[in-house]
Amino acid sequence: MDLLLLGVSHHTAPVDLRERVDFSRRGVSEALRELAAGPSPAEAVVLTTCNRAEIYVACEDSETTRPGLQRFMSRFHDVPEHDLAPHLYVHTGADVARHLFRVAAGLDSLVVGEPQIFGQVKDAYAVAADGRHTGALLNKLFTWSFAVGKRVRADTGLGEGAVSVSYTAISLARKIFGSLKALTVLVVGAGEMAELTATHLQSQQVRRIAVTSRTLARAHALARKVDGTAVDWTAIDDELLEADIVVTATGASTPLISTTTIDRVMRARRNRPLFIIDIGLPRDVEPTAGDLEQVFLYNIDDLRSIVSDNLARRQEQTALAEALVSDEVEAFVVWLHARGTIPTVVALRRRFESVRQAELTRLESKLNRLSPEARARVEEVTQLVVQKLLLTPTERLKATADEATAAQYAEVITQLFDLAADPPAAAPATDATSPSPSTSKTPVAS
Secondary structure (H helix, E strand, C coil), X not given: CXXXXXXXXXXXXXXXHHHHCCHHHCCHHHHHHHHHHCCCCCEEEEEEECCEEEEEEEECCHHHHHHHHHHHHHHHHCCCHHHHHHHCEEEECHHHHHHHHHHXXXXXXXXXXXXXXXXXXXXXXXXXXXXXXXXXXXHHHHHHHHHHHHHHHHHCCCCCCCCCHHHHHHHHHHHHXXXXXXXXXXXXXXXXXXXXXXXXHHHCCCCEEEEECCCHHHHHHHHHHCCCEEECHHHHHHHHHHCCEEEECCCCCCCCECHXXXXXXXXXXXXXXXXXXXXXXXXXXXXXXXXXCCEEEEEHHHHHHHHHXXXXXXXXXXXXXXXXXXHHHHHHHHHHHHHHHHHHHHHHHHHHHHHHHHHHHHCHHHHCCCCHHHHHHHHHHHHHHHHHHHHHHHXXXXXXXXXXXXXXXXXXXXXXXXCCCCCCCCCCCCCCCCCCCCCCCCCCXX
C-alpha cells in the first residue's frame, strides 16, 4: 500500500481559492462518502481548516490514484482543474508522514506553534475512523502524528507562548492602536475562533466587547464568558457605528458584511477610522470594503508579517522541533518498510518451520523411543534453533530504511530459499540401522 497526500494551504494558494476548496462547506463526511462511492483509495482522511484542505489516502498505487483524486477535488468543489492544479501539492510515502507530523506539531501553521491545529487533525481522523474510511495504514499514520504533536510540545519550547491566528490579529490591533483599553470592540461570530479572539481582547482590558451571532443564544453564552454584551444580529449596523475594532470569525459560506453596509456605516460615522480583522474562512467581509476611505481591512493572508516576526523569535525552538520530527519520520519509515517486508518474513518463518517439521517426521521412528519429557525437549530445542537462525536476518530486513534495498533483500531471500514454491514434504522415514547422511550415528540421548 502507498501513502498519498493531495492538498492546498496558505503556502500554495491565496485566500479566495482556499475558500472555494473548503470541505466544511459541503461537509467532510459527505466528501468521504463520495470518495468511497467511486473507484476510490482503500483508506482516506480529509483535513480541512481555515488555512488548508488536504486528502490523505492509502492506495495500491499512488501514481494511478493521483489523477482521480485531483479530479474528485475539482468536481467536489466545482473548481476547474486548470484553476486548482497550479496550487496543489502532492506528497507520497515518507513525505506524507513528514508533512502530517509537521502539521500536527504546529510547524506548518500560518502561526508556527498554534495549538488549535492539533485538535483539528484529531477531529479529522475521528470523522474518517467513525465512518470506517480508515484502515491499518492511516490508523498508524495518524495515531503516530498525535504522539509526535504531543512530544514536540513536551520536549521543545515551541508551544510556550504560542500565538493562534486570533491572537495574532489582536497583536496587529495593538501595533496600530497601541493600548486597546479605551476601545470598543465588536466580535462577529460565537464559535471557537470568535471565543479565542474575545478572550484575548478581554485580557487587553478593552472598554467594551459586543458579541453578535446569527444565533443569539450562542452570542449570550460567549458574552458571559468574556464579560461582554450580546447584541441581536439585526442590530449589527448600530454596533458597527460604535465599534473601533471589528473582528469577524464565523463559519458562514458567503460574506456576512457587504461593502454597501460598510459604506453606509462609514458615512454615518463621518469617516471615523474603522479597523476590521476578518479571520473567517470563507471571508466574512467583502474584500472591496477595504477600498473605502478610512476603512482598514485585514484578512488571514495579511497576518503574514506578524507571523514572520514570530518565526524569527522562535527559530531556535523551531529547529529543535524539526529535528524531532525528522527522528520520528525515520522511525515511521522503518515501520513502513518493515510492514512491506512482513510477507517475506512470514514466508521465511513458514519455510524454516516446514523444514523443522519435515525432519521431525523423518525421525519419527527414533523419536518414538524417547520419553514424553525428552520428546518435549527435542521440540523445544529445535524451535529455539529455528528462532535463533531467523533472528538476525529478520531484524535486519525489518530495519532496512531504504525501500529499494529492502525490496532487493526480500527478493534475494525469496529466491535463495525458494519461498514461492510449496513447502518441502517430509522425507520417508529411515530404518534405525540405516541412517541417512543427514542423520547422526550417535543415538539420541533419552
